[in-house]
Amino acid sequence: MPSLPNGSNVSNVATDLLDAADKQIPTLGLNARRKFFHGLAVAMFVPGIALDPAFTHLSFSVAFALFTFLEYIRYFAIYPFGATVHLFLNEFLDHRDSGTAILSHFYLLTGCSGSVWLEDPSKILLYTGVLTLGVGDAAASIIGRRLGLRKWSPTTNKTVEGTLALIASVFVSALLLRFCGLTDSFRYLRYLLAVVISGLLEALSDQNDNLTLPLYMWSMLVAFGV
Numbered sequence: 001m002p003s004l005p006n007g008s009n010v011s012n013v014a015t016d017l018l019d020a021a022d023k024q025i026p027t028l029g030l031n032a033r034r035k036f037f038h039g040l041a042v043a044m045f046v047p048g049i050a051l052d053p054a055f056t057h058l059s060f061s062v063a064f065a066l067f068t069f070l071e072y073i074r075y076f077a078i079y080p081f082g083a084t085v086h087l088f089l090n091e092f093l094d095h096r097d098s099g100t101a102i103l104s105h106f107y108l109l110t111g112c113s114g115s116v117w118l119e120d121p122s123k124i125l126l127y128t129g130v131l132t133l134g135v136g137d138a139a140a141s142i143i144g145r146r147l148g149l150r151k152w153s154p155t156t157n158k159t160v161e162g163t164l165a166l167i168a169s170v171f172v173s174a175l176l177l178r179f180c181g182l183t184d185s186f187r188y189l190r191y192l193l194a195v196v197i198s199g200l201l202e203a204l205s206d207q208n209d210n211l212t213l214p215l216y217m218w219s220m221l222v223a224f225g226v
Helices: 007-024 030-051 053-075 082-090 104-117 128-147 160-179 188-204 209-223
Strands: none
Touching: 030 053, 030 104, 030 128, 053 082, 053 104, 104 128, 104 209, 128 160, 128 188, 128 209, 160 188, 188 209
């Protein structure tokens, strides 16, 4: 019988494919890899929130527990999956993952799920994390890198164009959800104001956007009575 590939061989193949893609497609760098998961979050989570928020709440909790278990396996290099998990996650690290624990995927999951876990009766608030990160933060990064000309300050790479893209994309996405009947009516101007303030936080803060931005925007939406 032919021998099955072990975890190390599979991880090596995955790494080789990603390296080859980087050489063939220059735009498929670290940022593109990370933003791919933001887009994937929209495709996965929006239908769940729209159709069954309670089950999505449970699914987020199970996913967080699974992430914790996988990080335990990776951190202690538990055979046979520890090295494979480490090599896979290592492809998505940036300067913010400088510690011994890899937390970027925790931050993204918490950012998307936090507004669902908080269980506000207003359905538009349930989408806050997914819209802020999956749509807004991704749009800010893509537009800012490709079309951004005016930086907010000499010490940052964040641009005015990226911030405007975040604001516009989140607000338009919320309107589309309302138009498609996936959320109840809400106060549009107050929602826009909360998005603008959150966009400024994203532009001027050096904190991890995946964790702070959706929770801050959720707080603004609650404070404004959207």
